[in-house]
Amino acid sequence: MLIYEYMPNHSLDMILFDETKSMSLHWPKRFHIINGIAKEPLYRHQDSRLRIIHRDLKASNILLDADVNPRISYFGLARSFGGNETEVQTHRVVRIYGYMAPEYAIDGLFSVKSEVSSFGVLVLEIVSGKKNRGFFVKDDNLSLLGHGGGSIKLVDPALGEVFDAAQVVRSINVGLLCLQNSVEDRPNISAVVFILRNEVALPQTKQPGFYTHQHVSADCSFSSSHNQISITMRG
Structure with a gap:
């Protein structure tokens, strides 16, 4: 059981994806x-x-207190690793909201690198202030992931021109x-925290997994007879 203090700002998605409320989320x-969200997996992955x-990390599961300090909520799908386990396979994959790592969605494999994704x-x-699921630019056929590229053009217009470009x-x-298709190419969460806090040279990123846009119904299920995997999507 997790007991939090009262979170007057509710969940991140209620502010971030609201055209009016998002204007209160200045870049700082x-x-x-971003930094606050990264700190919690750091403990769970390395110090616990x-x-x-977590297996269900998404904007609606990030709660914000009065000072917009984030708290990751809802651990109903969380799994723990024992001993020297680094990867686990499940035969039932649930809840696809545009946040799933490709190895989890396709093969049911999840690890600390899946949460990094x-x-x-x-x-x-x-x-960007935009949802990855449902984000679509006409004629480009790319999702939010495909429009990254380190470009400043991705910045939420609600920020205007008042932000730290670096x-x-x-x-x-x-x-x-974090989104690179290969598990081995993604950084550990400790490296993520370090990079966010320090100006360091970053390696060239490779193509992210699932970056092309696809129209998918919110109430459908996919199955793979080869891997005996079932995927349930819930709106």
């Missing part, structure tokens, strides 16, 4: 939220006796590093 607040993978999606959403570009690049 957004960068503060058991590694705990979900964090990468969150970073791009916080910078922090924004670093955040976008961190998000893309």
